Amino acid sequence: GDSVTQMEGPVTLSEEAFLTINCTYTATGYPSLFWYVQYPGEGLQLLLKATKADDKGSNKGFEATYRKETTSFHLEKGSVQVSDSAVYFCALSGEAGGTSYGKLTFGQGTILTVHP
């Protein structure tokens, strides 16, 4: 079945540092890939997504590129802020027509803490 593996956290960075959170997946065909963010006390929010190979999703300075050859979707940000402190989840949804289409499979989440 589908699966998502994220780098284990927690990740602690100083403000303005470079961020990478690794994410790899296992799925048949061409799933859609997502990064969700959960701020303290809030529900998950979609951060960015990519629906086909080589697509780059971006939002709020975060980027991730859909790499079919390495089955990866690593999240990056060039300069993190204290307000980026949250839990980040990588997820996939199976390709259209498949049994897992529309259903999200999540990684285990990575806690990011950014210090001033």
Added chain:
Amino acid sequence: GAVVSQHPSRVICKSGTSVKIECRSLDFQATTMFWYRQFPKQSLMLMATSNEGSKATYEQGVEKDKFLINHASLTLSTLTVTSAHPEDSSFYICSARDRDHEQYFGPGTRLTVT
């Protein structure tokens, strides 16, 4: 943006009792809602897909008689944990899917069974 609420945010109940959790899409209609369960330091696990006006579809290993799901309207789905036991203690999260197939998540409900 689209907002999904859950009620209650946390609940404590005694073993053997039943607990109902509500999930509402506040500013859009959702023919499909999802229920997830999250254990500490683990990812969200999909429990079931709730379809308005029809029976829910449960994932493998999820007891449908224990986790009753009702999706009676386009803005409300409920999850009832029946005869709850301490092992049912968890964080339950719902999401609602809009017409563009985007999923919006509720803030979650912390269930503690004593």
